[in-house]
Amino acid sequence: MNDGKETGPLTNxxxxxxxxxxxxxxxxxxxxALSRFDPMRRIISHDDFARGHCGWSQLVGNYEDTxxxxxxxxxxxxxxxxxxxxxxDAGSHGGVDSSYALKIAxxxxxxxxxxxxxxxxxxxxxxxxxxxxxxxxxxxxxxxxSEADVRSFGFLFDLQGGDEDGPIDRVMPHMRFLNAADGKxxxxxxxxxxxxxxxxIGDSDKTASHYHLAPDGWKDLPGGAQRxxxxxxxTKVNWTYLRFDFDLAEMKALSFRCNDREFDMSGxxxxxxxxxxxxxxxLNVCLFAExxxxxxxxxxxxxxxxxxxx
Amino acid sequence: MxxxxxxxxxxxxxxxxAVATTEPYEAGWAREAVIFVRTLKEPQGPQPKAIVELSxxxxxxxxxxSLLQLPETKDGIAMARIAHFGNxxxxxxxxxxxxxxxxxxxxxxxx
Numbered sequence: 001m002n003d004g005k006e007t008g009p010l011t012n013x014x015x016x017x018x019x020x021x022x023x024x025x026x027x028x029x030x031x032x033a034l035s036r037f038d039p040m041r042r043i044i045s046h047d048d049f050a051r052g053h054c055g056w057s058q059l060v061g062n063y064e065d066t067x068x069x070x071x072x073x074x075x076x077x078x079x080x081x082x083x084x085x086x087x088x089d090a091g092s093h094g095g096v097d098s099s100y101a102l103k104i105a106x107x108x109x110x111x112x113x114x115x116x117x118x119x120x121x122x123x124x125x126x127x128x129x130x131x132x133x134x135x136x137x138x139x140x141x142x143x144x145x146s147e148a149d150v151r152s153f154g155f156l157f158d159l160q161g162g163d164e165d166g167p168i169d170r171v172m173p174h175m176r177f178l179n180a181a182d183g184k185x186x187x188x189x190x191x192x193x194x195x196x197x198x199x200x201i202g203d204s205d206k207t208a209s210h211y212h213l214a215p216d217g218w219k220d221l222p223g224g225a226q227r228x229x230x231x232x233x234x235t236k237v238n239w240t241y242l243r244f245d246f247d248l249a250e251m252k253a254l255s256f257r258c259n260d261r262e263f264d265m266s267g268x269x270x271x272x273x274x275x276x277x278x279x280x281x282x283l284n285v286c287l288f289a290e291x292x293x294x295x296x297x298x299x300x301x302x303x304x305x306x307x308x309x310x
Numbered sequence: 311m312x313x314x315x316x317x318x319x320x321x322x323x324x325x326x327x328a329v330a331t332t333e334p335y336e337a338g339w340a341r342e343a344v345i346f347v348r349t350l351k352e353p354q355g356p357q358p359k360a361i362v363e364l365s366x367x368x369x370x371x372x373x374x375x376s377l378l379q380l381p382e383t384k385d386g387i388a389m390a391r392i393a394h395f396g397n398x399x400x401x402x403x404x405x406x407x408x409x410x411x412x413x414x415x416x417x418x419x420x421x
Contacts, residue, residue: 053316067414075323078320078321078333079317079417081318081335081336081337082336082338084336086336086338086397100339103336105333140369
Protein backbone atom coordinates (compact mmCIF):
# COMPACT_ATOMS: atom_id res chain seq x y z
CA MET A 1 0.00 0.00 0.00
CA ASN A 2 1.41 3.37 -0.89
CA ASP A 3 2.61 5.32 2.09
CA GLY A 4 2.74 8.77 0.57
CA LYS A 5 6.32 8.41 -0.56
CA GLU A 6 7.39 7.81 -4.09
CA THR A 7 8.47 4.20 -4.31
CA GLY A 8 10.23 3.98 -7.65
CA PRO A 9 10.82 5.50 -11.07
CA LEU A 10 7.20 5.76 -12.15
CA THR A 11 7.43 7.21 -15.63
CA ASN A 12 3.75 7.50 -16.45
CA UNK A 13 2.27 8.57 -13.16
CA UNK A 14 2.46 11.74 -11.12
CA UNK A 15 4.18 11.60 -7.75
CA UNK A 16 1.84 11.32 -4.83
CA UNK A 17 1.87 13.07 -1.49
CA UNK A 18 0.49 12.67 2.01
CA UNK A 19 -2.63 14.73 1.33
CA UNK A 20 -3.58 12.62 -1.67
CA UNK A 21 -3.02 9.44 0.31
CA UNK A 22 -5.24 10.66 3.14
CA UNK A 23 -7.96 11.84 0.77
CA UNK A 24 -7.93 8.61 -1.20
CA UNK A 25 -8.24 6.60 1.97
CA UNK A 26 -11.12 8.71 3.24
CA UNK A 27 -13.01 8.68 -0.06
CA UNK A 28 -12.65 4.95 -0.46
CA UNK A 29 -13.61 4.18 3.13
CA UNK A 30 -16.76 6.29 2.64
CA UNK A 31 -17.71 4.47 -0.56
CA UNK A 32 -19.68 1.30 0.23
CA ALA A 33 -18.57 -0.30 -3.05
CA LEU A 34 -14.88 0.19 -2.31
CA SER A 35 -14.74 0.23 1.46
CA ARG A 36 -14.42 -3.55 1.72
CA PHE A 37 -11.38 -3.43 -0.55
CA ASP A 38 -7.98 -2.00 0.29
CA PRO A 39 -6.75 -0.89 -3.15
CA MET A 40 -3.39 0.59 -3.96
CA ARG A 41 -3.26 4.12 -5.32
CA ARG A 42 -4.65 3.46 -8.82
CA ILE A 43 -7.68 1.25 -9.35
CA ILE A 44 -7.07 -0.62 -12.60
CA SER A 45 -10.45 -2.34 -12.56
CA HIS A 46 -13.29 -2.78 -10.08
CA ASP A 47 -15.76 -5.45 -11.11
CA ASP A 48 -18.95 -6.09 -9.17
CA PHE A 49 -20.70 -8.20 -11.85
CA ALA A 50 -23.85 -6.14 -11.44
CA ARG A 51 -22.76 -4.43 -14.69
CA GLY A 52 -22.25 -7.48 -16.83
CA HIS A 53 -19.23 -9.73 -17.07
CA CYS A 54 -16.86 -6.76 -16.60
CA GLY A 55 -14.30 -8.09 -19.08
CA TRP A 56 -13.98 -11.59 -17.64
CA SER A 57 -14.11 -13.97 -20.56
CA GLN A 58 -13.41 -17.60 -21.25
CA LEU A 59 -9.77 -18.69 -21.36
CA VAL A 60 -9.59 -20.14 -24.84
CA GLY A 61 -6.63 -22.23 -25.95
CA ASN A 62 -4.34 -21.50 -28.88
CA TYR A 63 -5.01 -23.14 -32.25
CA GLU A 64 -4.02 -22.93 -35.89
CA ASP A 65 -6.03 -23.96 -38.95
CA THR A 66 -8.33 -26.21 -36.92
CA UNK A 67 -9.73 -26.20 -33.40
CA UNK A 68 -8.55 -29.80 -33.15
CA UNK A 69 -5.06 -28.43 -32.40
CA UNK A 70 -6.24 -26.92 -29.10
CA UNK A 71 -4.86 -28.72 -26.04
CA UNK A 72 -7.54 -30.72 -24.18
CA UNK A 73 -7.03 -28.70 -21.00
CA UNK A 74 -8.26 -25.61 -22.83
CA UNK A 75 -10.86 -27.35 -24.99
CA UNK A 76 -12.87 -28.13 -21.85
CA UNK A 77 -13.31 -24.47 -20.91
CA UNK A 78 -16.70 -22.80 -21.28
CA UNK A 79 -17.97 -19.25 -20.80
CA UNK A 80 -18.41 -17.88 -17.31
CA UNK A 81 -21.93 -16.73 -16.46
CA UNK A 82 -23.72 -14.26 -14.25
CA UNK A 83 -25.52 -16.00 -11.43
CA UNK A 84 -27.67 -15.12 -8.45
CA UNK A 85 -26.55 -18.43 -6.90
CA UNK A 86 -30.02 -19.85 -7.31
CA UNK A 87 -30.44 -23.10 -5.42
CA UNK A 88 -33.19 -25.68 -5.69
CA ASP A 89 -33.99 -25.56 -1.97
CA ALA A 90 -33.49 -21.94 -0.95
CA GLY A 91 -33.71 -19.87 -4.11
CA SER A 92 -31.28 -17.13 -5.02
CA HIS A 93 -28.50 -16.51 -2.54
CA GLY A 94 -27.18 -13.34 -4.17
CA GLY A 95 -23.82 -11.65 -3.75
CA VAL A 96 -22.27 -9.52 -1.01
CA ASP A 97 -24.32 -6.47 -1.92
CA SER A 98 -25.87 -7.10 -5.32
CA SER A 99 -27.86 -9.87 -6.95
CA TYR A 100 -25.15 -11.16 -9.25
CA ALA A 101 -21.80 -12.90 -9.10
CA LEU A 102 -19.57 -14.29 -11.83
CA LYS A 103 -19.88 -18.08 -11.91
CA ILE A 104 -17.08 -20.30 -13.23
CA ALA A 105 -18.44 -23.83 -13.64
CA UNK A 106 -16.55 -27.01 -14.49
CA UNK A 107 -17.91 -29.94 -16.39
CA UNK A 108 -19.10 -32.92 -14.29
CA UNK A 109 -16.09 -35.21 -14.51
CA UNK A 110 -13.23 -35.73 -12.05
CA UNK A 111 -10.42 -33.25 -12.60
CA UNK A 112 -12.41 -30.98 -14.91
CA UNK A 113 -11.39 -27.33 -14.78
CA UNK A 114 -12.70 -24.02 -16.03
CA UNK A 115 -10.97 -20.65 -16.18
CA UNK A 116 -12.13 -17.05 -16.60
CA UNK A 117 -9.64 -14.40 -17.67
CA UNK A 118 -9.28 -10.63 -17.78
CA UNK A 119 -6.69 -9.51 -20.33
CA UNK A 120 -4.88 -6.22 -19.74
CA UNK A 121 -1.45 -4.74 -20.30
CA UNK A 122 0.75 -2.89 -17.81
CA UNK A 123 1.97 0.70 -17.94
CA UNK A 124 4.23 0.67 -14.87
CA UNK A 125 6.52 -1.93 -13.33
CA UNK A 126 5.27 -1.51 -9.80
CA UNK A 127 3.40 -3.47 -7.15
CA UNK A 128 -0.13 -4.49 -8.11
CA UNK A 129 -2.85 -5.86 -5.87
CA UNK A 130 -5.54 -8.40 -6.68
CA UNK A 131 -8.50 -8.47 -4.29
CA UNK A 132 -11.65 -10.54 -4.61
CA UNK A 133 -14.62 -11.89 -2.69
CA UNK A 134 -15.24 -15.47 -3.75
CA UNK A 135 -16.93 -18.67 -2.68
CA UNK A 136 -17.00 -22.21 -4.00
CA UNK A 137 -19.47 -25.10 -3.96
CA UNK A 138 -20.18 -28.30 -5.84
CA UNK A 139 -23.42 -28.58 -7.78
CA UNK A 140 -26.09 -29.51 -5.25
CA UNK A 141 -27.10 -32.79 -6.89
CA UNK A 142 -27.01 -34.73 -3.62
CA UNK A 143 -28.55 -34.07 -0.21
CA UNK A 144 -25.12 -34.25 1.36
CA UNK A 145 -22.55 -31.79 2.63
CA SER A 146 -20.22 -32.64 -0.29
CA GLU A 147 -17.39 -30.65 1.27
CA ALA A 148 -14.69 -32.70 -0.46
CA ASP A 149 -16.20 -32.61 -3.97
CA VAL A 150 -14.50 -29.41 -5.12
CA ARG A 151 -10.81 -30.10 -5.70
CA SER A 152 -9.57 -26.55 -5.90
CA PHE A 153 -10.14 -22.96 -6.83
CA GLY A 154 -7.55 -20.30 -7.40
CA PHE A 155 -6.15 -17.45 -9.36
CA LEU A 156 -3.10 -16.64 -11.45
CA PHE A 157 -1.40 -13.79 -13.22
CA ASP A 158 0.19 -14.10 -16.66
CA LEU A 159 2.83 -11.39 -16.99
CA GLN A 160 5.53 -10.28 -19.34
CA GLY A 161 7.56 -7.05 -19.33
CA GLY A 162 7.93 -4.58 -22.18
CA ASP A 163 9.63 -5.09 -25.53
CA GLU A 164 12.60 -2.91 -24.51
CA ASP A 165 13.14 -4.45 -21.09
CA GLY A 166 16.02 -6.63 -22.25
CA PRO A 167 16.28 -10.30 -21.34
CA ILE A 168 13.12 -11.06 -19.39
CA ASP A 169 10.81 -13.93 -18.63
CA ARG A 170 7.13 -14.55 -18.97
CA VAL A 171 6.10 -14.89 -15.34
CA MET A 172 2.98 -16.68 -14.12
CA PRO A 173 2.30 -16.67 -10.38
CA HIS A 174 -0.28 -19.35 -9.59
CA MET A 175 -2.09 -19.83 -6.31
CA ARG A 176 -4.80 -22.35 -5.52
CA PHE A 177 -6.73 -23.51 -2.50
CA LEU A 178 -6.49 -27.28 -2.63
CA ASN A 179 -9.76 -28.13 -0.95
CA ALA A 180 -9.67 -31.87 -1.56
CA ALA A 181 -7.97 -34.57 -3.58
CA ASP A 182 -9.16 -38.12 -4.09
CA GLY A 183 -11.86 -37.54 -1.50
CA LYS A 184 -9.51 -36.27 1.19
CA UNK A 185 -10.36 -32.88 2.64
CA UNK A 186 -6.95 -31.14 2.53
CA UNK A 187 -7.70 -27.38 2.77
CA UNK A 188 -4.38 -25.75 2.02
CA UNK A 189 -2.90 -23.10 -0.25
CA UNK A 190 -0.49 -24.15 -2.95
CA UNK A 191 1.63 -22.46 -5.60
CA UNK A 192 3.01 -23.72 -8.89
CA UNK A 193 6.63 -23.05 -9.80
CA UNK A 194 6.74 -25.02 -13.07
CA UNK A 195 4.51 -25.46 -16.08
CA UNK A 196 4.20 -28.34 -18.51
CA UNK A 197 6.26 -28.45 -21.68
CA UNK A 198 5.25 -26.35 -24.64
CA UNK A 199 3.53 -27.94 -27.61
CA UNK A 200 3.83 -26.44 -31.08
CA ILE A 201 0.40 -25.56 -32.47
CA GLY A 202 0.05 -25.94 -36.24
CA ASP A 203 3.08 -25.83 -38.51
CA SER A 204 3.73 -22.10 -39.01
CA ASP A 205 6.05 -21.77 -35.99
CA LYS A 206 3.92 -18.83 -34.81
CA THR A 207 1.92 -20.47 -32.05
CA ALA A 208 2.68 -22.76 -29.13
CA SER A 209 0.66 -23.79 -26.10
CA HIS A 210 1.19 -25.14 -22.60
CA TYR A 211 -1.49 -26.14 -20.11
CA HIS A 212 -0.15 -24.41 -17.03
CA LEU A 213 -3.04 -25.64 -14.87
CA ALA A 214 -2.17 -29.30 -15.34
CA PRO A 215 -2.60 -31.12 -12.02
CA ASP A 216 1.07 -31.91 -11.42
CA GLY A 217 3.73 -29.62 -10.01
CA TRP A 218 1.79 -27.85 -7.26
CA LYS A 219 3.68 -27.25 -4.03
CA ASP A 220 2.38 -26.48 -0.55
CA LEU A 221 2.71 -22.87 0.52
CA PRO A 222 4.69 -23.05 3.79
CA GLY A 223 2.20 -22.53 6.63
CA GLY A 224 -0.58 -22.53 4.05
CA ALA A 225 -3.13 -24.79 5.76
CA GLN A 226 -6.40 -22.91 6.27
CA ARG A 227 -9.91 -24.01 7.11
CA UNK A 228 -12.41 -21.82 5.25
CA UNK A 229 -16.08 -21.23 5.97
CA UNK A 230 -17.84 -23.88 3.87
CA UNK A 231 -21.08 -23.91 5.86
CA UNK A 232 -23.38 -26.79 6.69
CA UNK A 233 -25.21 -27.81 3.53
CA UNK A 234 -24.27 -27.70 -0.14
CA THR A 235 -26.42 -24.65 -0.86
CA LYS A 236 -25.27 -22.30 1.92
CA VAL A 237 -22.34 -20.13 0.95
CA ASN A 238 -20.21 -17.49 2.64
CA TRP A 239 -17.98 -15.04 0.83
CA THR A 240 -14.22 -15.20 1.37
CA TYR A 241 -11.80 -12.29 0.93
CA LEU A 242 -8.57 -12.77 -1.06
CA ARG A 243 -5.69 -10.33 -1.47
CA PHE A 244 -2.50 -10.99 -3.41
CA ASP A 245 0.28 -8.45 -4.03
CA PHE A 246 2.85 -8.92 -6.77
CA ASP A 247 5.70 -6.63 -7.82
CA LEU A 248 5.88 -6.19 -11.60
CA ALA A 249 9.39 -4.72 -11.30
CA GLU A 250 11.00 -7.63 -9.45
CA MET A 251 8.37 -10.12 -10.69
CA LYS A 252 8.03 -11.33 -7.13
CA ALA A 253 5.10 -12.08 -4.83
CA LEU A 254 4.88 -9.60 -1.98
CA SER A 255 2.02 -10.81 0.19
CA PHE A 256 -1.08 -12.97 0.32
CA ARG A 257 -4.07 -12.73 2.62
CA CYS A 258 -7.21 -14.86 2.84
CA ASN A 259 -9.74 -13.49 5.32
CA ASP A 260 -7.93 -13.13 8.66
CA ARG A 261 -4.76 -14.98 7.65
CA GLU A 262 -1.66 -13.33 6.23
CA PHE A 263 0.73 -15.88 4.71
CA ASP A 264 4.51 -15.86 4.49
CA MET A 265 5.33 -15.61 0.78
CA SER A 266 9.09 -15.95 1.08
CA GLY A 267 8.85 -19.54 -0.22
CA UNK A 268 6.53 -18.67 -3.10
CA UNK A 269 7.79 -19.06 -6.65
CA UNK A 270 5.98 -18.15 -9.87
CA UNK A 271 6.29 -20.09 -13.10
CA UNK A 272 9.06 -18.53 -15.17
CA UNK A 273 9.45 -19.29 -18.86
CA UNK A 274 11.30 -17.46 -21.65
CA UNK A 275 9.56 -14.32 -22.90
CA UNK A 276 7.29 -14.89 -25.87
CA UNK A 277 7.34 -12.80 -29.01
CA UNK A 278 3.77 -11.47 -28.92
CA UNK A 279 3.08 -10.85 -25.24
CA UNK A 280 4.85 -7.59 -24.36
CA UNK A 281 3.52 -5.79 -21.26
CA UNK A 282 0.89 -8.49 -20.81
CA LEU A 283 -1.07 -8.34 -17.57
CA ASN A 284 -3.63 -11.14 -17.49
CA VAL A 285 -5.54 -12.27 -14.44
CA CYS A 286 -7.33 -15.62 -14.25
CA LEU A 287 -9.70 -17.29 -11.81
CA PHE A 288 -10.30 -21.01 -11.97
CA ALA A 289 -12.26 -23.91 -10.50
CA GLU A 290 -11.56 -27.64 -10.47
CA UNK A 291 -13.74 -30.56 -9.44
CA UNK A 292 -12.53 -33.73 -7.74
CA UNK A 293 -15.56 -35.87 -8.60
CA UNK A 294 -18.12 -36.42 -11.36
CA UNK A 295 -20.01 -33.33 -10.26
CA UNK A 296 -19.69 -29.72 -11.42
CA UNK A 297 -17.61 -27.40 -9.24
CA UNK A 298 -18.60 -23.75 -9.08
CA UNK A 299 -16.40 -20.81 -8.23
CA UNK A 300 -18.51 -17.73 -7.62
CA UNK A 301 -16.85 -14.31 -7.73
CA UNK A 302 -18.81 -11.52 -6.09
CA UNK A 303 -16.34 -8.79 -6.96
CA UNK A 304 -12.76 -8.12 -7.95
CA UNK A 305 -10.59 -5.05 -7.48
CA UNK A 306 -7.22 -4.85 -9.23
CA UNK A 307 -5.06 -1.89 -8.31
CA UNK A 308 -1.52 -0.68 -8.78
CA UNK A 309 0.90 1.49 -6.87
CA UNK A 310 1.31 4.11 -9.58
CA MET B 311 -27.54 3.24 -20.37
CA UNK B 312 -26.93 0.71 -23.14
CA UNK B 313 -28.59 -2.63 -22.61
CA UNK B 314 -26.29 -5.51 -21.71
CA UNK B 315 -25.63 -8.23 -24.21
CA UNK B 316 -23.27 -11.17 -24.05
CA UNK B 317 -22.09 -14.00 -26.28
CA UNK B 318 -21.40 -17.26 -24.46
CA UNK B 319 -19.75 -20.27 -26.07
CA UNK B 320 -21.71 -23.27 -24.80
CA UNK B 321 -19.82 -25.91 -26.78
CA UNK B 322 -16.78 -25.54 -29.01
CA UNK B 323 -15.58 -28.21 -31.39
CA UNK B 324 -17.50 -30.90 -29.52
CA UNK B 325 -18.26 -34.20 -31.19
CA UNK B 326 -21.92 -34.88 -30.62
CA UNK B 327 -23.48 -38.33 -30.90
CA ALA B 328 -26.03 -40.44 -28.96
CA VAL B 329 -27.46 -38.00 -26.38
CA ALA B 330 -25.58 -34.71 -26.35
CA THR B 331 -26.21 -31.59 -24.25
CA THR B 332 -24.50 -28.30 -23.68
CA GLU B 333 -23.40 -27.44 -20.18
CA PRO B 334 -26.11 -25.60 -18.21
CA TYR B 335 -26.02 -21.83 -18.61
CA GLU B 336 -27.52 -19.21 -16.31
CA ALA B 337 -28.93 -16.20 -18.11
CA GLY B 338 -31.61 -14.84 -15.79
CA TRP B 339 -30.49 -11.27 -16.41
CA ALA B 340 -31.36 -11.54 -20.12
CA ARG B 341 -34.82 -11.06 -21.60
CA GLU B 342 -34.05 -12.71 -24.89
CA ALA B 343 -31.68 -15.29 -26.24
CA VAL B 344 -30.64 -16.72 -29.58
CA ILE B 345 -28.85 -20.06 -29.84
CA PHE B 346 -26.76 -20.75 -32.94
CA VAL B 347 -25.29 -24.10 -33.91
CA ARG B 348 -22.60 -24.27 -36.58
CA THR B 349 -21.20 -27.53 -37.87
CA LEU B 350 -17.41 -27.54 -38.05
CA LYS B 351 -17.08 -30.80 -39.97
CA GLU B 352 -19.22 -32.80 -42.37
CA PRO B 353 -22.03 -34.31 -40.24
CA GLN B 354 -22.46 -38.07 -40.31
CA GLY B 355 -25.86 -39.73 -40.74
CA PRO B 356 -29.30 -38.19 -40.24
CA GLN B 357 -29.25 -35.00 -38.22
CA PRO B 358 -31.84 -34.59 -35.46
CA LYS B 359 -33.77 -31.60 -34.30
CA ALA B 360 -32.08 -30.24 -31.17
CA ILE B 361 -34.30 -29.29 -28.26
CA VAL B 362 -34.02 -26.10 -26.22
CA GLU B 363 -34.47 -26.96 -22.55
CA LEU B 364 -35.32 -24.99 -19.40
CA SER B 365 -34.67 -25.86 -15.78
CA UNK B 366 -35.73 -24.69 -12.32
CA UNK B 367 -32.32 -25.49 -10.82
CA UNK B 368 -29.78 -26.39 -13.50
CA UNK B 369 -30.17 -30.05 -12.59
CA UNK B 370 -33.64 -31.06 -13.82
CA UNK B 371 -34.63 -30.19 -17.40
CA UNK B 372 -37.70 -30.03 -19.61
CA UNK B 373 -38.39 -28.86 -23.17
CA UNK B 374 -38.91 -25.16 -23.76
CA UNK B 375 -40.74 -25.87 -27.00
CA SER B 376 -38.23 -24.59 -29.54
CA LEU B 377 -36.67 -27.05 -31.95
CA LEU B 378 -33.56 -26.47 -34.00
CA GLN B 379 -32.81 -28.62 -37.02
CA LEU B 380 -29.09 -29.42 -36.87
CA PRO B 381 -27.31 -28.58 -40.16
CA GLU B 382 -26.71 -31.39 -42.63
CA THR B 383 -23.55 -29.92 -44.17
CA LYS B 384 -20.23 -28.58 -42.92
CA ASP B 385 -20.42 -24.90 -41.97
CA GLY B 386 -24.18 -25.05 -41.88
CA ILE B 387 -25.81 -22.79 -39.30
CA ALA B 388 -29.06 -23.23 -37.45
CA MET B 389 -30.70 -20.85 -35.01
CA ALA B 390 -33.49 -20.66 -32.44
CA ARG B 391 -34.95 -17.54 -30.77
CA ILE B 392 -35.95 -17.87 -27.14
CA ALA B 393 -37.77 -15.56 -24.75
CA HIS B 394 -39.38 -15.93 -21.30
CA PHE B 395 -36.99 -18.64 -20.25
CA GLY B 396 -36.40 -17.84 -16.59
CA ASN B 397 -32.76 -18.48 -15.77
CA UNK B 398 -31.33 -21.79 -17.02
CA UNK B 399 -30.84 -22.76 -20.66
CA UNK B 400 -29.27 -25.66 -22.47
CA UNK B 401 -29.49 -27.41 -25.83
CA UNK B 402 -30.00 -31.16 -26.16
CA UNK B 403 -29.86 -33.43 -29.20
CA UNK B 404 -30.49 -37.15 -29.60
CA UNK B 405 -28.68 -38.83 -32.50
CA UNK B 406 -29.44 -42.15 -34.14
CA UNK B 407 -26.82 -44.87 -33.92
CA UNK B 408 -23.90 -43.97 -36.18
CA UNK B 409 -24.98 -40.34 -36.58
CA UNK B 410 -22.83 -37.48 -35.27
CA UNK B 411 -21.85 -33.88 -35.74
CA UNK B 412 -18.99 -31.63 -34.61
CA UNK B 413 -20.50 -28.37 -33.44
CA UNK B 414 -19.90 -24.96 -32.00
CA UNK B 415 -22.91 -23.77 -30.00
CA UNK B 416 -23.18 -20.10 -29.12
CA UNK B 417 -25.71 -18.31 -26.94
CA UNK B 418 -26.46 -14.62 -27.57
CA UNK B 419 -28.14 -12.84 -24.69
CA UNK B 420 -29.67 -9.39 -24.38
CA UNK B 421 -31.15 -7.67 -21.34
